[in-house]
Amino acid sequence: MRKVKIVILGAGYGGLMTATRLQKAVGVNEAEIVLVNKNSYHYETTWLHEASAGTLHHDRVRYDVKNVIDTNKVQFVQDTAVEIKTEEKKVILENGELEYDYLVIALGGESETFGIKGLKEHAFSIVNVNSARQIREHIEYQFATYNTEIEKKDERLTIVVGGAGFTGIEFLGELGNRIPELCKEYDVDYEKVRIICVEAAPMVLPGFDPELVNYAVAHLEKKGVEFRIGTAIKEATPEGIIVGKGEDETEEIKAGTVVWAAGIRGNSIIEKSGFEAMRGRVKVQLDLRAPGHENVFIIGDSSLMINEEINRPYPPTAQIAMQQGETCARNLAALVRGKNELEQFKPDIKGTVCSLGEDDAIGVAFGKKMVGSKASFMKKMIDNRALYMIGGPSLVMKKGKFNIL
Ligand code: FAD
Ligand code: NAD
Numbered sequence: 285m286r287k288v289k290i291v292i293l294g295a296g297y298g299g300l301m302t303a304t305r306l307q308k309a310v311g312v313n314e315a316e317i318v319l320v321n322k323n324s325y326h327y328e329t330t331w332l333h334e335a336s337a338g339t340l341h342h343d344r345v346r347y348d349v350k351n352v353i354d355t356n357k358v359q360f361v362q363d364t365a366v367e368i369k370t371e372e373k374k375v376i377l378e379n380g381e382l383e384y385d386y387l388v389i390a391l392g393g394e395s396e397t398f399g400i401k402g403l404k405e406h407a408f409s410i411v412n413v414n415s416a417r418q419i420r421e422h423i424e425y426q427f428a429t430y431n432t433e434i435e436k437k438d439e440r441l442t443i444v445v446g447g448a449g450f451t452g453i454e455f456l457g458e459l460g461n462r463i464p465e466l467c468k469e470y471d472v473d474y475e476k477v478r479i480i481c482v483e484a485a486p487m488v489l490p491g492f493d494p495e496l497v498n499y500a501v502a503h504l505e506k507k508g509v510e511f512r513i514g515t516a517i518k519e520a521t522p523e524g525i526i527v528g529k530g531e532d533e534t535e536e537i538k539a540g541t542v543v544w545a546a547g548i549r550g551n552s553i554i555e556k557s558g559f560e561a562m563r564g565r566v567k568v569q570l571d572l573r574a575p576g577h578e579n580v581f582i583i584g585d586s587s588l589m590i591n592e593e594i595n596r597p598y599p600p601t602a603q604i605a606m607q608q609g610e611t612c613a614r615n616l617a618a619l620v621r622g623k624n625e626l627e628q629f630k631p632d633i634k635g636t637v638c639s640l641g642e643d644d645a646i647g648v649a650f651g652k653k654m655v656g657s658k659a660s661f662m663k664k665m666i667d668n669r670a671l672y673m674i675g676g677p678s679l680v681m682k683k684g685k686f687n688i689l
Contacts, residue, residue, distance in 0.1 A: 287313070287315055287316045288315045288316070288619075288620050289315070289316045289383065289384050289385045289386075290316070290318070290384065290386045290387075290388070290616055290620075291318045291375060291382050291386070291387050292306075292319045292320065292387075292388040293320050293365050293368075293375065293387070293388065293389050293390060293391050294320070294321060294365075294391040294392060295320075295321035295349045295360075296326065296327075296390060296392045296605065297584060297606045298388075298390035298583040298606065298609045298612075299391075299583075299609070300319075300326055300349070300352065300353075300674050301605070301608075301609025301610055301673065301674060302390060302610075302612045302613045302616070303317065303319045303358050304352060304353060304674055304675075305614070306358075306613040306616055306617065307354045307358050309617040310616075310617050310620050312357055314620050315616075315620050316359070317357060317358045318358070318360075318382060318384075319353060319358050319359070319361070320361045320362075320365060320377065320382070321349055321360070321361075322362070322363070322364045323346075323362065324349060324350070324362050325347060325348055325349060325413075326346065326347060326348075326674075327346040327412060328345045328346070328667070329392065329412075329602065330602050330667065330670070331667065332345060332410050332412070332413075332415075332416045333410055333454040333455040333457075333458055333639075334458050334642075335413065335416035335417065336408075336410045336420055336455060337423075337455060337459050337461075337462045338420040338423070338424065338462050338466075339458045339461055339642060342416055342420075344683065345413065345416075346413055347675070347682070351675065351679070352674055361377070363377040363378055363379050364377060364378040365377055366378055366553070367556055368387065368389070368553065368580075369557070370558070370577055373385070373387075373579070375387065384579075386579045386580075386616055386619060387579060387581070388580075388582075388583065388616070389553075389574075389580065389581070389582045390582075390583050390584045390586070391553060391554075391584075391586055392551060392584055392586065393411075393548035393549060393551065393564070393565075393585030393586065394411065394548065394549055394550070394552060394564065395409035395411055395544060395547075395548060396546070396549040400520070401518075401519045402519050402520035403517075403520045406520040406522055406542060407543065407544040408422065408542065408543050408544065409544050409545070410451060410545060419541075419543060422541055423462075423466070424466065426441060426541060427441070427469070430470065430472055430476075431470065431471060431472065437540075439538035439539055439540060441472065441477045441540060442477075442479075442537070442540060442541070443477075443478070443480070443540070443542075443543070444525055444537060444539040444541070444542045444543070445479070445480070445482070445543050445545055446482050446517045446525070446543065446544045447481075447482075447483060447484075447544070447545040447546030447547065448481050448483035448485075448489060448490075449489065449490075449546065450489065450638050452481060452483070452546070453481075453488065453489060453504070453638055453640070454638060454639050455545060456479065456481055456509050456640075457504065457639055457640035457641035457644065458639075458642075459479055459507075459509075460479070460504060460509060460641055461507070461641045461643075463477050463508065474508075477508070479508055479509045479510065480509075480511075480512060480539070481504075481509055481511050482512045482515050482516070482517055482525070482537075483515065484514070484515065484546070485513070485514070486513060486514045487513065488500065488501050488511060489638070492636075493648060493653060496647070496648070496653060499646055499655050500638065500646050503640055503644060504640060507641070512527065515528065515529060516528045517544075517546070518534060520544075521536075523536070523538050524536060524538040524539035525542055548585060548600060549563040549564040549565065550563060550564025550565035550585060550586035550588075551564060551585075551586045554582075559574055560575070562588060564586065565585070565586055565587060566582045566586065566587055567587075567589070567590070568581075568582050568583075568588065568589060570628035570629055571615055571626035571627065572587070572611060572612050572629050573626075581612050581615070581616070583605060583608035583609060583612050584600070584604075584608060584609075585600040587608070589604075589631070591631075598631055598633075602670060603631075603634065606670065606673060606674075607629070607631055608629055611629045634649060635648045636648055636649075637666060638663075639660065639663045640660075642687070643660055644657070644660055645662070645663045646659055649662050664685040664686075664687075667684075667685050668684045671683055671684055
């Protein structure tokens with residue numbers, strides 16, 4: 285009898301969680317499982333702000349996919365998905381194509397630039413290992429070059445971070461620790477460096493607990509961060525950015541580095557493949573399937589679910605992507621066994637912790653607010669838990685964070 289063929293696209297949080305749970309839930313005689321990923325490695329997207337600032341080497345944030353899957357049960361294909369032809373039940377890859385009976389799209393998100401002029405050309409985004417490594421190298425290059433120039437350009441040492449959401453704030457926290465090290469290494473006067481965070485909304489971390497936000501702002505300001513709140517980036521140029529102040533007024537901020545951390549959208553393959561989407565994210569059914577596509581599951585940052593309590597979408601997080609992966613694996617196992625009643629996904633939000641550098645953080649976990657070393661400890665536990673969920677204790681031993689104060 286022909287086995288059911290399941291193709292999982294993406295070995296991020298959602299895809300790896302699906303693959304590692306599915307390999308346990310179905311037997312080799314029941315289904316053929318294929319996992320496709322662009323790289324041979326998985327990276328912890330949630331640690332990329334550290335690799336970008338240079339406070340953690342990029343090799344620490346990644347591990348081989350083959351180390352965490354059972355290769356007797358899951359076939360790993362290193363390739364890039366280009367398009368999905370749902371009518372033909374086929375995925376077009378850069379180097380071939382794959383047919384499927386069931387498909388899981390777990391390709392993560394992409395930086396959302398909202399069509400703002402010059403951002404794609406002149407700003408960096410924290411999206412994967414390659415971009416993180418490039419940001420780290422670029423900042424270091426600015427420091428290394430500064431003292432070699434006869435006419436010193438102080439703006440070389442200005443770093444603009446667009447967006448004071450969780451990504452922007454976590455990156456600023458790392459920069460706060462990294463800049464003094466760079467100043468020392470390259471004999472640069474600390475007073476010459478500027479770190480400016482530009483946020484369009486009237487507050488930092490819009491919607492988060494105000495008491496915790498005040499703590500974060502005060503601590504980041506102490507580390508030298510200047511906040512420009514209620515100020516939107518309107519354009520990026522080779523010299524820096526143009527921001528809007530009020531209705532018609534604009535101001536130029538010259539900067540050697542601009543990092544855009546002001547939001548994400550779903551993977552571009554979603555729209556290219558004809559799925560109905562909002563900013564590249566498909567509003568999936570409660571069983572995680574795409575409406576009108578009974579054999580296609582979409583999870584993680586390329587999916588969208590509404591939190592009925594507040595009538596707004598759940599934020600795209602690793603926490604949710606991993607939980608969706610677990611449900612998705614159970615639903616696939618049910619379908620393989622001919623059951624049509626599928627589990628409905630309900631996120632179990634345990635909290636949110638935002639790091640402010642290696643030694644500091646703010647957060648709410650299990651309903652309790654926390655700051656400082658306690659929150660930082662919790663953040664490292666969350667990071668280690670993600671490793672444990674996918675690769676068990678051996679992965680935690682290899683990649684875990686144990687520098688707990
Ligand atoms: P990802 O984990 O991003 O994985 C997508 C995978 O698909 C990647 O391996 C990628 O290489 C692969 N891929 C992409 N395109 C292709 C293609 N065309 N072909 C083949 N493979 C492809 N969330 C939290 O819950 N807690 C946090 O503390 C947190 N911190 C964050 C910090 C930062 C700096 C950032 C940027 C995000 C953070 N998030 C956090 C959000 C979280 O990282 C994402 O929501 C999560 O990674 C989404 O998981 P995913 O499985 O959808 O995609
Ligand atoms: P976000 O959408 O949460 O925040 C983007 C910020 O950029 C917003 O505050 C927005 O007002 C601002 N912005 C938008 N346009 C702007 C402009 N033109 N100029 C200036 N500011 C502008 O995006 P994010 O921070 O990248 O987070 C993405 C997802 O990842 C979220 O779901 C977040 O919860 C999650 N995340 C979680 C953590 C954590 O739990 N520790 C860390 C990082 C990211």
